[in-house]
Amino acid sequence: MTSLFTILFDGVAYGMLLFVLACGLAVTLGLMNFVNLAHGAFAMAGGYICAVLVNNSGWPFLVALPLAFVASAAIGVVLERALYRHLYARSHLDQVLFSIGLVFMSVAAVDYIMGSSRVFIKLPAALEGQFDLFGVGIGRYRLMIIVICGFLTVALQLILARTRFGSRLRAAVDDPRAAIGLGINVPQVFAFTFAFGCGLAGLGGALSAEILGLDPYFPLKFMIYFLIVVTVGGSSSITGPFLASLLLGIGDVAGKYYVPKMGPFVIYTIMIVILIWRPNGLFGRTAAR
């Protein structure tokens, strides 16, 4: 029985991690209608920046985490201004070709600079190991992930729903032309949103190094997971991808535990079933575009 709770806990942690990694993609894809397959590259950038800061420069892990966010967001801004914005009006095929090219470039660049073997981030001892809570094994690191990600989710939801920036963003997405007419600086809103999404990915990358492993192929290996989260969750809100991530995280972990022979297929089965039931995702707007 206790292992059921441990599995649940691990599943939630895994799902939360998927959410932080993928929610930036949900924002660019759903809100800005831009297919950014290179999302994982920003996650990888965050992971490697954190690894270099902690392992080589001796920064404490918890200080390096926010910096992974800031640095990935900064890279995001630069690339958005320099490259991405030219493609907003282009067809989805162009966007796919462009961003997949960016993925390969990032893979090759990181392989060249950092080498191809896996990188680990040295964790403080306080975050290592498990402790028992009423007989349920709780991993300290995974607990931290849940806390950070839970906090982020609430904050994101509040920003989108309650703040002026949130309403501007929603307006800019629903009808950019009318939004410009109302005096909203749409390109600026998009640039900021894009950067924020990249920052989140960077943070997710730094957090996931311990659990998923960090190597130059990260953006390719996990692209499929990000896309599953966004398709299953629907890309019109934050709640959708959040619930989808949790569902997939728990489904994946539980599936691998209880039916190890079927392990890798569980996540895809869930996806297929949900998409047959709701082709636009759990919370998709029907025929929004």
Place this chain on the structure above:
Amino acid sequence: MFIRRQLLLAAGAIAAAAAVVPAQAEETVKIGLIVPMTGGQASTGKQIDNAIKLYMQQKGDTVAGKKIEIILRDDAAVPDNTKRLAQELIVNEKVNIIAGFGVTPAALAAAPLATQAKVPEIVMAAGTSIITERSPYIVRTSFTLPQSSTIIGDWAVKNGIKKVATLTSDYAPGNDALASFKEHFVAGGGEIVEEVKVPLANPDFAPFLQRMKDSKPDAMFVFVPAGQGGNFMKQYAERGLDKSGITVIGPGDVMDDDLLNNMGDAALGAVTAHLYSAAHPSQTNKEFVAAYKKAFNNRPGFMAVGGYDGIHLIYEALKKTGGDASGDKLIAAMKGMKWESSRGPISIDPETRDIVQNIYIRKVEKVDGELYNVEFATFEAVKDPGKTKK
């Protein structure tokens, strides 16, 4: 008239070219080295490439009057690439030997080409048993997984390990390792309480490890590809399996010297059976490790040793044939060859063209602040059990 003159000229040119080519071929022996230099298996290719460079620095690039030329190709461990590159090397570059092969499917993909072209294929890394049976021109200087897996199975039974849970990657080498371990462990009276095959591209070991923990074994037998070992050991410790007294045992791939030091103290105490440890206490090995560290600023792993011994085998075979690089003569020269490698005494089995070597039981310990596999028991001259059963 005009046409005839052109033809004559062309014929002359071809004759001249034909006269030049064999002359060149007599002077150099070309070795096509096909290894993964990019991709998840890149560390294998880099170690082999490094080791060969080191060997040629030490021994010079001429042997038996022939200049050795290495042509390096990157197949990224994709068998389709391997096949294409092997074909290009054999047909266009006219290489005398193909070598390398980071993973089993790559080695198998090149096998029919080796047979057809009568070109020796020196396998320096891939470890599935069947490889050498796929062509009479294949010689292996790495290892086979059954070699180390059967030994650790025997060792486990004799050392009070009764119940074992297994966690292996679901691909040919993983299945090889599992099958040969199981056979020897169960035959010796051990019991397998849990058997999990992990998908090869597996991001998170957590659920599998939880299953291991809940089955409460004395030890867990692990085989994952070299690159995943570090991630595995981290999660093993995170889940507290080290504290619940479940020892990690397995073939030594998981504890590759290349990665061991980054795994952290979680790896301490893991017992594995393998052909090579950088801590192997022989003089030959000490010199090898020192030279390798000096040249590449890194510890050599068993892949580097496979490459170093592979090029040594080629050099020695050429010496024996007096520089004759034809496939059949080289293979004949390689059969039964014996030498002292940095892993200990090894030889090429004349029957199977596979390697015969000592397998060591090692435990991860801290030596001078670094993690090493310290050898404490030796099984001498182990042939590949995957074949001898037949």
